[in-house]
Amino acid sequence: MIRFYAPDIEQSPLLPESDSQHCCRVLRMQSGDEIEIVDGRGSLYRCRIINAHSKRTEVEVIERVAMPAVWPCRITVAVAPTKHLDRMEWLVEKLVEIGVDRIVPVRCMRSERKEIKVERLEKIAVSAMKQSLKAVLPAIDEMTPLPRFLETVAPDDRRFVAYCDDWVERRLLAREYKPGDSVSVLIGPEGDFSPEEIHAAIDAAFIPVSLGDNRLRTETAALVACDTIHIINQACKS
Amino acid sequence: MIRFYAPDIEQSPLLPESDSQHCCRVLRMQSGDEIEIVDGRGSLYRCRIINAHSKRTEVEVIERVAMPAVWPCRITVAVAPTKHLDRMEWLVEKLVEIGVDRIVPVRCMRSERKEIKVERLEKIAVSAMKQSLKAVLPAIDEMTPLPRFLETVAPDDRRFVAYCDDWVERRLLAREYKPGDSVSVLIGPEGDFSPEEIHAAIDAAFIPVSLGDNRLRTETAALVACDTIHIINQACKS
Numbered sequence: 334m335i336r337f338y339a340p341d342i343e344q345s346p347l348l349p350e351s352d353s354q355h356c357c358r359v360l361r362m363q364s365g366d367e368i369e370i371v372d373g374r375g376s377l378y379r380c381r382i383i384n385a386h387s388k389r390t391e392v393e394v395i396e397r398v399a400m401p402a403v404w405p406c407r408i409t410v411a412v413a414p415t416k417h418l419d420r421m422e423w424l425v426e427k428l429v430e431i432g433v434d435r436i437v438p439v440r441c442m443r444s445e446r447k448e449i450k451v452e453r454l455e456k457i458a459v460s461a462m463k464q465s466l467k468a469v470l471p472a473i474d475e476m477t478p479l480p481r482f483l484e485t486v487a488p489d490d491r492r493f494v495a496y497c498d499d500w501v502e503r504r505l506l507a508r509e510y511k512p513g514d515s516v517s518v519l520i521g522p523e524g525d526f527s528p529e530e531i532h533a534a535i536d537a538a539f540i541p542v543s544l545g546d547n548r549l550r551t552e553t554a555a556l557v558a559c560d561t562i563h564i565i566n567q568a569c570k571s
Numbered sequence: 572m573i574r575f576y577a578p579d580i581e582q583s584p585l586l587p588e589s590d591s592q593h594c595c596r597v598l599r600m601q602s603g604d605e606i607e608i609v610d611g612r613g614s615l616y617r618c619r620i621i622n623a624h625s626k627r628t629e630v631e632v633i634e635r636v637a638m639p640a641v642w643p644c645r646i647t648v649a650v651a652p653t654k655h656l657d658r659m660e661w662l663v664e665k666l667v668e669i670g671v672d673r674i675v676p677v678r679c680m681r682s683e684r685k686e687i688k689v690e691r692l693e694k695i696a697v698s699a700m701k702q703s704l705k706a707v708l709p710a711i712d713e714m715t716p717l718p719r720f721l722e723t724v725a726p727d728d729r730r731f732v733a734y735c736d737d738w739v740e741r742r743l744l745a746r747e748y749k750p751g752d753s754v755s756v757l758i759g760p761e762g763d764f765s766p767e768e769i770h771a772a773i774d775a776a777f778i779p780v781s782l783g784d785n786r787l788r789t790e791t792a793a794l795v796a797c798d799t800i801h802i803i804n805q806a807c808k809s
Contacts, residue, residue: 338675356792388654403783403784403785423661427791427794430785430786430787430788430791431785431787431791432783432785432794433589462787464786465785465786465787465788466786467785499747505805505806505808507805507806508805508808510805544642545641545704545801545805547641547668547669547670547705548668548702548703548704549668549669549703550668550702550703553665553668553669556665556794557669557798560795560799560802561798561802562796562797563783564745564799564803565802565806567743567783568743568746569743569807570743570746
């Protein structure tokens with residue numbers, strides 16, 4: 334069944350315009366039809382269409398289902414957006430499919446991309462959430478200068494910085510991460526972090542890690558880091 | 572240093588046309604300059620340019636270096652190409668970055684894409700190999716009907732089929748895969764395998780596995796499967 338997204342469903346039983354249009358114009362659903370709606374915060378609502386309308390479709394909630402969490406911890410991926418926007422958009426889609434709680438675009442000294450439109454990334458995230466049958470939409474922060482990001486990390490997060498250059502000793506993320514730990518992973522820009530940035534991250538309790546002996550593009554590194562958390566959790570599931 | 576690709580360097584010390592052009596026209600390298608060339612079979616050659624030419628640049632080999640293997644087993648990913656070609660091209664790039672030995676585009680009963688141009692995928696693979704500083708180019712098969720692929724799997728490969736539907740019992744790939752094992756992973760089309768195909772795979776000793784509780788797109792599933800092999804090998808590295 335196709336899922337719709339209505340973040341305010343609990344307060345107002347309406348499909349927003351884009352989903353109303355998809356529901357009524359594209360899928361030609363009608364009053365009386367049943368649909369599934371997620372709120373992006375972990376709940377799914379089985380609903381019946383009361384008034385099919387291409388801009389504001391009214392529904393009644395038949396049942397609210399709290400969806401079980403798919404992964405056992407909070408995962409934050411902070412990443413310097415790539416020069417080519419399509420690589421960053423692709424990354425957001427894949428992170429949402431694989432599972433992430435918060436995405437932070439960070440601005441670094443050597444970032445080639447200094448600005449990014451969060452609305453566009455949010456649209457991609459909503460689409461990936463629906464497509465992968467999730468009920469949780471990750472938070473996507475505005476572009477955040479690295480020093481400010483370092484101040485906003487949740488106090489109990491394990492902190493890792495994936496870093497290419499080898500003047501800092503690094504261990505494998507796959508071995509340093511412990512199952513169940515909430516985590517913030519920081520991935521640098523295409524030109525890598527500056528030494529000052531690495532020192533600032535280490536001062537903020539980030540542990541330098543490697544993702545293996547492969548040299549990965551920025552967006553691949555961010556994806557592999559997030560996937561590593563999931564796979565170690567799966568491998569050690571009791 | 573930028574790497575060039577010359578599969579026949581051992582027999583003929585020349586850069587092929589596209590790499591000659593990049594070397595001499597784009598990078599404006601000249602006779603006497605040193606470059607690195609990989610042969611796609613695991614060797615790197617330090618070379619000196621003898622005759623810079625935009626179509627056939629001659630070099631002399633200074634040193635041949637056998638590059639160490641980055642992963643400890645052979646990894647084959649067999650995947651039904653996606654309807655949208657850009658998703659398949661993206662997958663090839665990412666598989667090469669993360670590390671794969673053989674990519675087999677398989678044609679399934681419910682495949683929306685029945686044909687694929689291997690030359691285009693090979694170009695992407697060469698580019699990703701250079702970019703990620705590898706010396707090994709994975710083999711990319713022609714589009715292969717699933718029954719024929721099942722007959723060509725290396726005899727000592729562990730075999731896994733990642734499958735969405737749940738009428739077959741599945742275990743997590745992250746727990747079934749044993750470090751060091753060479754492996755063939757089979758990923759179905761967007762419409763999933765048919766029951767007959769699943770039975771044929773099981774008859775060919777493929778073990779049905781899950782990649783977790785997330786519903787992943789075809790190309791994401793193929794990437795996550797390959798990445799799982801790498802991460803389990805890293806986590807258990809002695």
